[in-house]
Amino acid sequence: MTRDTITKGRLPNAPASVYYIPDFISSEEEQNLINKVLSAPKPKWVHLKNRRLQNWGGVVVNNAMVAEPLPPWLTSFNPRFRELEVFEGLDPIHKDPNHCLINEYLPGQGILPHKDGPAYHPTVATVSLSSHCVLEFFKFSDLSEDRKNQEPEFSILVQPRSLLVLKEDVYNHYMHGIREVHSDNLTEGNILNLDRAFPPNNPAPISPLQRDTRISLTFRIVPKTIRGNRFLAPPKK
């Protein structure tokens, strides 16, 4: 994988900048990552109404994070991110992600349209495991609008083992969300990457694609960090 891999992954028909790289990881790596996620200690899971998540790297409060090092199974992506220049343009201290949010969605679960917000450097890299999803993008910014029933401006089919990178305009000016459905009709929602999400000899099916449990690893950079022990009293002499 080289810088060229990400250049070729850019979707020219999407706003700047969306990159989709199929088969970013192997099936074996996928299985190892699933095992790591599922063997995390029970208290690591945060249960929300329509998904559960694990937070690695620290908790973000008021746009800053009390940082803890990411475990090796998550930093293992750093050489590939550097090769692809996913987080380019940052100073050397900040060029590797320091935060990873892991979401697990059962069929029928999703996430309401949202923006990731100002705490993060405006680049997000998502590795998907186990199942596909359709990530929908919306141009509206008024939170009072009915976010469940809006039609997306465009969508991306995110296949397992792929890498999706969102930057610039699409990060700053669009909301993204995953509909709470059990299957996805690929002929709807203006999906921009169908040709890339399926190999040429096995084109997209006409019938809806059933969802299975999906796990996503979302890597980001929180530029503002606070050392964990900063608020501790100095040791007594």
Ligand SMILES: O=C(O)CCC(=O)C(=O)O
């Ligand atoms: O699961 C995904 O791919 C998206 C997750 C997401 O948008 C988020 O955690 O902010």
Ligand SMILES: [Fe+2]
């Ligand atoms: Fe998000």
